Amino acid sequence: MTPKEMDQAYVLPTYARNYVHFVRGENSMLFDADGKDYVDFGSGIAVCSVGHANPRLAEAICDQARKLIHTSNLYLIEPQARLAKRLAELSGYDVRTFFANSGAEANEGAIKIARRYGEVDGEVKRYKIITLEHSFHGRTITALKATGQEAMHTYFGPFPDGFVYARDIDHIYNLIDDHTVAVMIELVQGEGGVQPMDRDAVQKLAKELKKRDILLIVDEVQTGIYRTGEVLASNLYEITPDIVTLAKGLGGGVPIGAIMTTHKEILKAGDHGSTFGGNFLSTRAGLEVLDILETHKESGELDHMMLLFEERLRQIAAKHTDLFEKEVGVGFMRGLRVKEGLNASDIIDAAFKERVVVLKAGKNTVRFLPVLTITKKEMTLGFERFEAALASL
Numbered sequence: 001m002t003p004k005e006m007d008q009a010y011v012l013p014t015y016a017r018n019y020v021h022f023v024r025g026e027n028s029m030l031f032d033a034d035g036k037d038y039v040d041f042g043s044g045i046a047v048c049s050v051g052h053a054n055p056r057l058a059e060a061i062c063d064q065a066r067k068l069i070h071t072s073n074l075y076l077i078e079p080q081a082r083l084a085k086r087l088a089e090l091s092g093y094d095v096r097t098f099f100a101n102s103g104a105e106a107n108e109g110a111i112k113i114a115r116r117y118g119e120v121d122g123e124v125k126r127y128k129i130i131t132l133e134h135s136f137h138g139r140t141i142t143a144l145k146a147t148g149q150e151a152m153h154t155y156f157g158p159f160p161d162g163f164v165y166a167r168d169i170d171h172i173y174n175l176i177d178d179h180t181v182a183v184m185i186e187l188v189q190g191e192g193g194v195q196p197m198d199r200d201a202v203q204k205l206a207k208e209l210k211k212r213d214i215l216l217i218v219d220e221v222q223t224g225i226y227r228t229g230e231v232l233a234s235n236l237y238e239i240t241p242d243i244v245t246l247a248k249g250l251g252g253g254v255p256i257g258a259i260m261t262t263h264k265e266i267l268k269a270g271d272h273g274s275t276f277g278g279n280f281l282s283t284r285a286g287l288e289v290l291d292i293l294e295t296h297k298e299s300g301e302l303d304h305m306m307l308l309f310e311e312r313l314r315q316i317a318a319k320h321t322d323l324f325e326k327e328v329g330v331g332f333m334r335g336l337r338v339k340e341g342l343n344a345s346d347i348i349d350a351a352f353k354e355r356v357v358v359l360k361a362g363k364n365t366v367r368f369l370p371v372l373t374i375t376k377k378e379m380t381l382g383f384e385r386f387e388a389a390l391a392s393l
């Protein structure tokens with residue numbers, strides 16, 4: 001049996017897979033089994049923050065694997081404690097962190113913290129969480145319900161109660177009632193179509209919620225770990241959320257999730273847990289990723305490359321007004337909005353034929369999530385191929 005045949009016979013078909021057979025990578029480049037190279041402008045959906053096969057990350061993972069991978073959370077885990085400290089220091093927030101294994105799981109934990117906050121003397125007083133239309137918070141039953149997209153609520157019911165959806169930031173105020181305990185938002189909606197929230201509106205919301213004792217949860221599963229240029233998008237927006245969730249880029253490909261909260265005493269022993277969450281391997285990977293990216297940011301290279309990338313996308317949008325409405329996004333979370341009546345998938349398929357990997361977001365956005373350590377040479381090659389793909393349409 002070929003690997004493709006095995007996949008088709010034995011793996012549940014929950015993904016519309018492209019059967020390209022990648023076997024190795026090098027920073028922004030991927031190589032398939034036939035030795036063909038691809039420029040990866042998707043980084044495994046914003047996961048491979050320090051590039052494919054980053055030698056420092058590989059060495060840290062190997063070194064840790066040779067010593068200890070896992071002991072459970074019953075015992076002290078030094079890299080976990082160090083990673084929690086680093087996240088607090090780098091973000092500048094006075095927080096403690098719980099470690100999970102994925103974005104959905106981090107959001108589940110954040111929702112539990114909010115629900116706990118709404119309890120008074122063991123009784124549920126406030127439980128409602130307002131999220132945004134076009135949001136995406138993950139695939140567990142509760143994270144699906146938190147996701148403000150009706151299409152996500154078709155099957156798998158009954159869902160937990162207590163979620164309401166606002167059209168936009170301004171509409172949130174209309175939905176607040178005596179049962180509201182939290183508002184959960186992405187600062188740049190990723191899956192929803194690379195849609196940044198307005199900075200002033202977010203700052204006003206953060207202030208207003210604080211006044212009303214309603215928690216602000218920022219889902220930074222995609223925006224976090226320098227994806228928007230700062231360690232957290234919340235830093236970029238200059239707000240201090242009550243809870244921030246992380247995953248994707250934090251482990252550079254090793255599964256990890258995190259819930260940072262300023263409510264440092266809200267959970268007690270036994271309130272929440274995870275067998276794997278925050279084990280030696282994933283938190284050591286997280287520490288190495290943060291070290292690499294902090295240096296990259298301080299050198300000016302991250303901001304420099306983000307500007308160049310944005311400029312190229314703007315040029316492409318301006319040149320191909322027949323295909324694109326505009327360029328959208330922040331930092332290395334970027335998109336090209338495809339014109340009404342055209343199909344973003346056709347552009348993505350054409351790009352793939354030219355061996356550049358781009359993604360789809362929402363209904364009509366071609367999405368770019370390059371590795372954060374992308375080089376100028378890789379970027380130039382990727383856009384050369386992307387332009388060739390556009391010319392072929």
Ligand SMILES: Cc1ncc(COP(=O)(O)O)c(C=O)c1O
Nearest residue numbers: 102103104136137138190221222
């Ligand atoms: C903003 C956001 N939240 C949550 C998730 C879910 O993360 P995971 O797939 O790791 O559960 C995603 C994944 O795309 C996301 O973009």
